[in-house]
Every structure is written in structure tokens, then in C-alpha cells.
Amino acid sequence: GENVEQHPSTLSVQEGDSAVIKCTYSDSASNYFPWYKQELGKRPQLIIDIRSNVGEKKDQRIAVTLNKTAKHFSLHITETQPEDSAVYFCAASMAPHSGNTPLVFGKGTRLSVIA
Amino acid sequence: DAGITQSPRYKITETGRQVTLMCHQTWSHSYMFWYRQDLGHGLRLIYYSAAADITDKGEVPDGYVVSRSKTENFPLTLESATRSQTSVYFCASSESTAGNQPQHFGDGTRLSIL
Numbered sequence: 001g002e003n004v005e006q007h008p009s010t011l012s013v014q015e016g017d018s019a020v021i022k023c024t025y026s027d028s029a030s031n032y033f034p035w036y037k038q039e040l041g042k043r044p045q046l047i048i049d050i051r052s053n054v055g056e057k058k059d060q061r062i063a064v065t066l067n068k069t070a071k072h073f074s075l076h077i078t079e080t081q082p083e084d085s086a087v088y089f090c091a092a093s094m095a096p097h098s099g100n101t102p103l104v105f106g107k108g109t110r111l112s113v114i115a
Numbered sequence: 116d117a118g119i120t121q122s123p124r125y126k127i128t129e130t131g132r133q134v135t136l137m138c139h140q141t142w143s144h145s146y147m148f149w150y151r152q153d154l155g156h157g158l159r160l161i162y163y164s165a166a167a168d169i170t171d172k173g174e175v176p177d178g179y180v181v182s183r184s185k186t187e188n189f190p191l192t193l194e195s196a197t198r199s200q201t202s203v204y205f206c207a208s209s210e211s212t213a214g215n216q217p218q219h220f221g222d223g224t225r226l227s228i229l
Contacts, residue, residue: 006157032215034217034218042222043205043220043221043222043223044158044205044220045220046217046218046219049217089157089158093215101215102148102160102163102173103160103215103218104160104174105157105158105159106157107155107156107157108157
């Protein structure tokens, strides 16, 4: 089955700097890669996702890149702000022709943005 | 999102007791999921359901039972709770269309087993 590795487990950056979180996956059939943000005591919330037919996707200060050959994908946050402090999870799954397959999550990265 | 609610939010029980965690969604999503979240393990899938009366095991199903008699409800039961089942439990749902769709999570249930 799919296995997702996420690095680093903790990350501290100065406000205004960029943060990068990397994930690798094992199943070459996986083609859907979402990222979730979880603030302390809150639910995970989807912040961005990418499908294997694109290599990069941006949404304001957040971007995700995908390298299918190397089986890794990354989350990039630019101009970090204190409110970006949270735990971030990557996930992967194979999207069949119909329906869904369960997501497999990485173990999370705790991002701290220091003002 | 208010469309998916979990109850109770907090629960303390004793080993050996049966406990049921409730999950209700108002979006008519076909897919529903149960995860547990533990430090160092991230989110691990317990069970999921593709539709009413269809359920399937996830990564860590032992000690848990689910049912899905109605599309909107997906209860999770611990038949005989153990301390190792102390965790935060999240329910999620997603639409069923070609290709995966985003999962929407509830607020979670923090379960402590003494």
C-alpha cells in the first residue's frame, strides 16, 4: 500500500521568510496530493491540493510542486506570518476512474513562525 | 464547516466499557471516514464508507466497529475500550465523483480511557 514520508517534523522560521515542507510517496499510481493545515485544538483544513496532471499550483502565498518521476511533492509558503504557525499534513491517494480511495497522510510538520 | 458534526466533543470512560462516537453530515456526501490522531503518528484511517451499508477497513481497524445505515450518519463504536484507544478521533466526508475530492473534517472527539 501507499506510504507517505514527511520532512521535517518541526520547522521554525522568522516572520517574512519562506518555509518548505517535503513529502515523498511510494505508490507510483497515486495522483492526488492534498495539504492540510491544523491549528492547535482545531480540525484539519484543506489549504491546497494538486493532481498529477500538473507540476505546480499556486494560491496567493502558498504553492505546491509535484515531481512524479521522483515521487515527491512540496509545500512552499512565502512571506510567512505568525498565523501560519500550525501543523501541516501532506497526503496522497490514487484517484480511480470513479469514486474515491482513502488518503494516506504523512506524520505532520509543526511550523512555528517567529515574530 | 458546520456541515459535519461530531459528538461528544470530549469523553472520559473506563477500560472495558463500550463507547460510541457519533458523526453526522448534512452535505449528502457519499464517502465518510474515521481517523485517529496520535502524537508522532499523524492521522491514521480506522474505517471508511463509500455509501450506506458499505464499509471498509483502514490502517488501524482492530477494536473498532462501524455502521452506516443512513448516508448522513457514520457512528464509530469501541466495543471494549482499552487505554491504547485514548486519542483524538476525527470524522470526515467527501463527495463521490470521478477522481478524489477534498475531505472535510469535523471538530473531533477527544477520548480518554482510564
